[in-house]
Amino acid sequence: MERLASSKIFRRFLISYLIILIIPMVTGFISYQVSIDTAEKYSIINSKQVLKQSKKILEQNLDEVDRFVLQLSLDRDLNSILNKNASEKNNIVSLLRQLDNKISPYATTNEFVENFYIHSKNSDLIIIPGSVYYRPYHFYKKNYYADMSLSDWEEMILNNKRQIIPSKPYMQGETSTNVITYIQPLPMNDVSNHKGSIIIPVENQRLNNLIKEVEKQFNGWAFILDENHQLITSNGIDKTEIDSLKEKVINKEGPLYVDNQTLLITEKSEKNDWLYVAGIPQKTLIQEAAPIKYITWTVTGITFVIGLVIALFFAYRNSRPINNVIKTLKEYAEPDSKNDYDFLHGNISKLISTNTDLQMQLTEQKPLIKDAFLKQLLSGEITERTTNLHEFAKQANVNLSSSHGYVAIIKVEGYEDMSSSEIYQELNAIRIVIQQESMKICDKFYVTNIHSDKLVYIFLEQEVGKVFKEKIENMFTSLQSLLQEEYRVLLKIGLGHPFHSLSGISRSYNEAKQAIDFADFSDDKKGMYWYDNVMKETAVFHYPLEYEFRLLKSLKEGELIEAEEIIHELLDENNEKRSLSVDMREQFIYELKGTFYKALDQYIFRNDNTGEVIRRKLRAITIEQGMDEIEIRLLEVLQLYCAFVAKNRKETNHSIVRTIKDYILQHYSNAELTIYMIAEHLSRPEKYISQIFKEETGEYLYEYLEKVRMEEAMTLLTNSSKTINDIAEMVGYNSAHSFRRAFKRIHNMTPNQFRKTIE
Secondary structure (H helix, E strand, O other): OHHHHOOHHHHHHHHHHHHHHHHHHHHHHHHHHHHHHHHHHHHHHHHHHHHHHHHHHHHHHHHHHHHHHHHHHOOHHHHHHHHOOHHHHHHOHHHHHHHHHHHHHHHHHOOOOOOOEEEEOOOOEEEEOOEEEOOHHHHHHHEEEOOOOHHHHHHHHHOOOOEEEEEEEEEEOOEEEEEEEEEEEEOOOOOOOOOEEEEEEEEHHHHHHHHHHHHHHHOOEEEEEOOOOOEEEEEOOOHHHHHHHHHHHOOOOOOEEEOOOEEEEEEEOOOOOOEEEEEEEHHHHHHHHHHHHHHHHHHHHHHHHHHHHHHHHHHHHHHHHHHHHHHHHHOOOOOOOOOHHHHHHHHHHHHHHHOHHHHHHHHHOHHHHHHHHHHHHHHOOOOOOOOOHHHHHHHOOOOOOOOEEEEEEEEEOOOOOOOOHHHHHHHHHHHHHHHHHHHHHOOOEEEEEEEOOEEEEEEEEOOOOHHHHHHHHHHHHHHHHHHHHHHOOOEEEEEOOOEOOOHHHHHHHHHHHHHHHHHHHOOOOOOEEEHHHOOOOOOOOOOOHHHHHHHHHHHHHOOHHHHHHHHHHHHHHHHOOOOOOHHHHHHHHHHHHHHHHHHOOOHHHOOOHHHHHHHHHHHOOOHHHOHHHHHHHHHHHHHHHHHHHHHHHHHHHHHHHHHHHHHHHHHOOOOOOOHHHHHHHHOOOHHHHHHHHHHHHOOOHHHHHHHHHHHHHHHHHHHOOOOHHHHHHHOOOOOHHHHHHHHHHHHOOOHHHHHHHHO
């Protein structure tokens, strides 16, 4: 082993294997980089989900605040209080008590509104759940903003327009906190006639609870800016740092790094233009990727060690036979070569040239050598630049004194789809007959077979001209007549351009192949096709991406007419206006079928037998059927596909409409029922369900909801003695007034008039 390891051959094998082993090291480095990118992507996705969830919950709470304010602004008792002046303070005790009974439950059930208060401008009252302040100053002494005087508070809070004031220090009794302030002037429908306000201080801690998951999960921080880029709340970051980051996150899209240490993620609210920002330290990303890194390098190291052992083994195994041969040869010859390989080459050549048995075997193999040489000429592997060209030609018994001529291909018709031992024997006999009869007419060619039913002729001549071309045509014409009359065998011949060098043989051969391919596809029965006279390949097939996108879109939407027009355009362009080769046409049909397979990946086909039926029809389409038949079959697939899509869409739409109607029948009595709530129940967009409902029923969704409510109201008016107020509440109206107005608009009479008519 030690002696073998010192040999040059062993070292060469070992170095080759070690070079291959570098690949796992490169793979490990790439895997590590991919792991970093994956961890970053994962963190971005997770943090965005956290931000979106925080935004969704906060917006839901703000929606609840809006609904509470709206409902409170419509309260009759509150509006009566707002209309009282200062001299009537002592006469509204009962109204205040009734109002307190209504608002107190809100303060205990919704943590966002538990500290709200109402200011009546005319009577100068501050109303809170369970109490009333007859002087705003008394309320201000217990509940005030640290950076506001009494006059500032009255101007900025009590008498300001609708807005949400960003976070400010706030004293509530002895407790110091920070709050954002929700202000809604009253009445809501008359901004110019300010009679009071509903003010809701919301503690920052309640907002912080929504975004603290970023710190908990990623060791990061988060903050929220309002539409004016004022700080709403923050978690895990100082205000000074937030000020320095504002310019970087405002009007910026996508993640970005700050000082290569922190990854910033932003999410903007479509409801109120608030900006949610989260920061993730880079070390968190690295920690996510650490397990992958350790696993990658461990596996890479183990692989390298194992590979090194295998390399030593194979280097030893593969070099040992060669060293043994060299050792044996050295006993009979002197090692006068520079290296072991030259020594082997020289001595083996001498042994072959002097060995009689090998010479006899070489003679027996000459037909195979000749055939292989001709095939190398056709493939372009042998040219004038080939070393020892004439020696190889001489061994193959090929005379290369001329480098001019033609290449032709003869194809025996009728045997394409047949395969058996008898057929092969018959074809072999036909090939022998063709070669023998060819030799009687012309001897300036070499012949080899490329398939069982095809022969390739290489004609060599000192000069190629009209006379030699006519001689070739006459030879093939005679062959066709002879084979047809004597053996009832039809021949088709394809001929390429003349070549004027050995390197041109390959080109002429390919042209002859295209000519014979055209002969197979053509309906012309003339039998002999010169490349110049057949339709040459003038362009690649026409199937741009926009056509594929249009076809996929038409299929997805079940638009049969548009899809048929696209197919007609493509087939007309590629079949009538372009002279494509058979291979190119086949590739075009393959690409077209591929588009249909892409369309079949839709989920609606995965559990339905129609998809498999369409796939079978697509697989049955082949280029041998002809373009007219292919077009018919493609249109048949189109019709089947679009019919299924239309049927599935109709069934889906019917199901959605039924679900909508059932939901409305169950919840029409809810005054808060909206299209948004219905869309949330179906997990579909509002516009989508509204459009489908209109298409399927012919009426708008809100019209149907109103119709259901009115039908139920008419039933109650007819069959019960309930009051109009009770009926309005039972059928989903906030007030009897809005119910009466809607009823009269639809039935041209009031509910009372309808009831009297029934009576």
